[in-house]
Amino acid sequence: MRRHRVVALLNPPQSPFELACAGEVFGTVRAGVPVRYDFQVCTEHPGPVPTTVGYSMLVDTGLAALKQADTVIVPGWHPPGGPVSSAVLTALRDAHRRGARIVAICTGAFLLARAGLLDGRRATTHWCRTDQLAADFPDVEVDPDVLYVDHGDVATSAGTGAGIDLCLHLVRSDHGAAYAARIARSMVLPPHREGSQLQYAVRPAPARTDESLAPLLEWASSRLDARLTLDRLAEHAGLSSRTLARRFTRQLGTSPGQWLLRQRIEAARVLLEQTDLPVEAIATRVGLASAVNLRHRFRTALGTTPGAYRRAFGEAR
Numbered sequence: 001m002r003r004h005r006v007v008a009l010l011n012p013p014q015s016p017f018e019l020a021c022a023g024e025v026f027g028t029v030r031a032g033v034p035v036r037y038d039f040q041v042c043t044e045h046p047g048p049v050p051t052t053v054g055y056s057m058l059v060d061t062g063l064a065a066l067k068q069a070d071t072v073i074v075p076g077w078h079p080p081g082g083p084v085s086s087a088v089l090t091a092l093r094d095a096h097r098r099g100a101r102i103v104a105i106c107t108g109a110f111l112l113a114r115a116g117l118l119d120g121r122r123a124t125t126h127w128c129r130t131d132q133l134a135a136d137f138p139d140v141e142v143d144p145d146v147l148y149v150d151h152g153d154v155a156t157s158a159g160t161g162a163g164i165d166l167c168l169h170l171v172r173s174d175h176g177a178a179y180a181a182r183i184a185r186s187m188v189l190p191p192h193r194e195g196s197q198l199q200y201a202v203r204p205a206p207a208r209t210d211e212s213l214a215p216l217l218e219w220a221s222s223r224l225d226a227r228l229t230l231d232r233l234a235e236h237a238g239l240s241s242r243t244l245a246r247r248f249t250r251q252l253g254t255s256p257g258q259w260l261l262r263q264r265i266e267a268a269r270v271l272l273e274q275t276d277l278p279v280e281a282i283a284t285r286v287g288l289a290s291a292v293n294l295r296h297r298f299r300t301a302l303g304t305t306p307g308a309y310r311r312a313f314g315e316a317r
Contacts, residue, residue: 009111042066043062103166225285268288271285
């Protein structure tokens with residue numbers, strides 16, 4: 001399998017954390033995990049690139065690297081809305097025109113918008129910059145409330161943490177849920193957060209320790225084959241159904257039912273990738289009752305069938 005070439009386009013002053021989000025997902029070699037990406041950085045003017053935290057990075061590759069990229073990542077762009085050279089804009093447009101996937105983390109969305117890649121499309125950026133993005137680029141449909149937006153050829157994320165979510169989402173799209181979960185596990189991160197999850201720009205008062213949903217989520221995730229109604233979840237948590245629903249919305253940005261459905265679909269994806277179990281058996285194991293229901297839920301969530309997904313990502317032989 002040819003490795004997928006990921007090139008990060010840097011701009012002074014570069015945020016090292018936003019660059020590290022991409023580098024950790026696409027550029028780190030992990031024991032026991034097949035290497036499926038090559039990761040490289042470039043900049044318009046090779047040499048020392050100042051960072052936002054007071055030191056410089058030596059980048060020895062120029063914009064020509066974008067000509068070989070399968071994915072171009074813009075890990076933040078400072079200052080947002082600042083001037084951009086015609087050489088950078090041309091290189092980015094050319095990469096997109098020949099089929100490279102263009103990805104922005106956080107304020108990198110400003111560069112994609114300046115290049116015209118977001119015109120007439122939904123996009124996001126860090127919540128404190130969404131008003132500026134909308135004002136500077138009225139042809140972009142700015143969504144201030146989501147973690148990331150992926151159009152396939154172009155993708156944008158909210159703040160730096162959401163950049164990791166977007167990168168893991170792209171790995172899942174490229175190589176399946178099980179492979180992405182191995183990378184997330186090595187990073188001690190949850191394997192997946194939906195792009196539609198809220199950014200939480202205005203945060204509620206911190207939940208008390210005894211209000212955390214973590215114990216309930218762990219309990220439910222280990223019992224996906226059981227009948228887990230809202231009332232049963234609430235009973236296990238020692239809460240009323242209404243209180244539990246409010247906590248799900250506040251802490252996870254979704255309802256208990258939608259969260260549970262996502263977990264079941266994710267579990268089905270892993271079983272389709274790693275086993276030869278029939279679809280009916282997988283449906284029973286993940287609590288979706290029947291192959292018909294699994295196929296319906298799978299197609300609605302992922303736009304494909306369990307059989308097509310297994311053919312694309314299946315590891316079992």
